[in-house]
Amino acid sequence: IGFIFQDYALFPHMTVEQNIAYGLVGLKKQEKKQRIQQSLKLVELLDLQYRYPHELSGGQQQRIAVARALAPKPKLLLMDEPFSNIDGQVKRRMMADLRNILKSHNISCIFVTHAKEEAFAFADKTAVMIKGRIEQLDIPAKVFNNPVNLTVAEFMEAGNLASIRHSQQVLDKVHHQWPRNSDHKGYWLFKPQYLSLNPSLQNTGITLMNSSYTGRNYQHEVAIQMNKNDDSSIINWKAETENPLDISIGTNLALEYLAQPHWLKN
Template sequence: MPTLQINKLSCFYQDIQVLDLLDLTLNHNEIMCLLGESGCGKTTLLKAVAGLQAQLSGDIQINGNPVNGKGLNVAPEKRKIGFIFQDYALFPHLNVFDNIAFSLDRLSKQEIKQRVDSLLALVQLSDYSERFAHQLSGGQQQRVAIARALAYQPDLMLLDEPFSNLDHHVRFQLIDEIRALLKSSGMSALFVTHSKEEGFAFADKIALMQAGKIVQIGTAQALYCHPNSRYVADFMGLSNYLKVHAVDQFSYQSDLGLLTSDSEIELNKAPLTLLLRPEQIAITSSADGLGCISKVSFSGSYQEIRVIYRGNDYHIKHSNHFGDTQQFKVGDRVSLRVLNHDFVLLR
């Protein structure tokens, strides 16, 4: 049974449709990332699952129990969900221990102490139980928030932009820690972000949203390598679009020469658009090359190069191998070649 099942969920806010007949399934111990630009409806979706969103139509089930449906709207405290907020929402009048113990008021004192101590150990904050929120760093506050949510033993963890208030170097370390924590606790999680790097690092699957709909769902690789639209392709990374047309069952003709495919292709006279990621184009210096470099920027392990080739602009990533003597400068003549890969054709 999936942990979360959403069917045909729509939401209106002041006559604007924020969610549009949206379907989603989240399996047990799976971490899914809701990715999209601001205003695409991802936070609304999260709040709908938590029971904090009004004016919904459609069904939501958590662990097979309906929580939203016709005439049904289960109160947030009865849904067994954990919610992690962007601002952590630690209770400022309670210390770390009491924050984590907040939902444990039915247990005996000793049981509470046991549970909180083990959670503190889990998030590596055993020495901080007496501290208050304002005495903790952002990363520590986030870990307390996670421990507090885990104490309630939710069926599903919802995280709303949980890493956006953190410094870059703390962020990715914490992402690894919390991912490991959720996985080891057998938790399923739905996670909202606008940063694809966070999604890559934290989630098993990514659901990319646009205007209240999920436009593509799958692993990070699938979305990056096999996007189903230009929107997805551009959102996931830099893209080059190359006009091609089939010449026979195994090859296309293009500006960058003849491209051969390993598998048989559909013979179609109409021109097609081929997606080329910057690392799928090879670049070599050559005095009689047709390309001319317009920009070079150094990014550590690779160089980002822009080339004008037959009037079109191409983004290229050139890996800096150790001992590689090729130095590119603006104005150099170069030739380009498409590396062999699974072709992705877009409309």
């Protein structure tokens, strides 16, 4: 079993070569040297074998930690948030490179992270664990789009939630015909990308609060007042659009949901 620590745990008094050699116990000198070279070649750092960890960048240190973990040729690799100290483009490339290495060498991996974006991009299957219990295990798209319960939906920030108490009011406001599930306790999940926003001349109790561009799409914050004279009945939803809205902040909206809401057990 190989292990990659969150802080990489490279030995500061050892060179890159010595760090990788640390786990190669019982091998002959020539075989050990060959294994080190193979590992460094995998992570594309052959020219750094005589450097010390403090002479490397964060991304290079992580690659050396990967090389050290893979040198003994493990059947299973354990990783504890190995990408948390790396930013942006370097992180995305490292994740893709490591995934390709593991796939090409048929090495299974258990990867622990608090960042769902990392889990979705890296894993074939994602397990959501809450308080030591696995709530859902499935391919990333199913975990995000079809959470099995409220706990997973909230953890994944999967979309807008409406309790059974508000369900009929919400369904009326988004002009969606759906049978009221009064026999069960639970929530409806509405995905932001399927909410259609249009200005309304009527006082709908739905107001556009904010709009921002994320680099991929436009995100909008919408306030929905369930009861006309009760400010405490306001719930806040998010909507996503590919194009900017020609709607001013504070405008009354008419909402329409263009898909089927997902039912969640409480």
